[in-house]
Amino acid sequence: MHIIKLDAIDSTNTFLRHLSSEKTVEDYTVVVANSQTKGRGQMGTVWNSQPNKNLMVSVFIDVSFLKIENSFYISMATSLAISNALKAFQIKPVKVKWPNDILADQKKISGVLIENVIKNNQLQASIIGFGLNVNQTYFEQLPSATSMHMVSGKVYHLDEVLLSVIEQLRYYIDILKTGDFQKVKDLYESELFRNNKPSTFKDVKGVLFTGIIKGVSNSGYLQVLIEDEILKEFDLKEVKLLY
Incomplete structure (x- = not known):
């Protein structure tokens, strides 16, 4: 795993995408920024975060073993990775709001933006971007946002949280590599917010x-x-x- 740490960047996803287009990037290359000026979320939304308080991360993963029609399994694996990492730090209750917002105590604690690299109608790689609120204590005009610190009252080491998420992500991607898609799907559905309600x-x-x-x-x-x-x-x- 290769980690690139940046002080400030427009978007970690954009940085990693440009980097991967210019040269061969090692599998599980991770880009972390202290602050983002143009952090992006799903459907063109903006991800705002106080500098040095949270995780703003993008991960490059070789997903050439997956067919395009199975690309949503990358989202499932990512959601499970963040969810499980949070639980390991005793953050509860945690749920996944479809497709891949992570909720803690019914408030948003993490968002995911996945951009796939496709060539000749085949998946090549995936740039998995996620923002995870860790130590921030106030979110202006975002009453439905929360952080690990707000839930637990504890202050967390950002690198420790990051490594936990990456470890979990590798675990679920490895399951997909074995072809056990159903296991990942069953686990994802068991974590769905308001499932069967x-x-x-x-x-x-x-x-x-x-x-x-x-x-x-x-x-x-x-x-x-x-x-x-x-x-x-x-x-x-x-x-x-x-x-």
């Missing part, structure tokens, strides 16, 4: 509806049981879980 959703038209999360498809679609016992699948752009 009546929940309220909002569709792209702003219409609210109720349903019960039953799991995810192999390609990452959220499976929701709606009225008349219909199991419907939604992608990220089609539905938002409210509560």
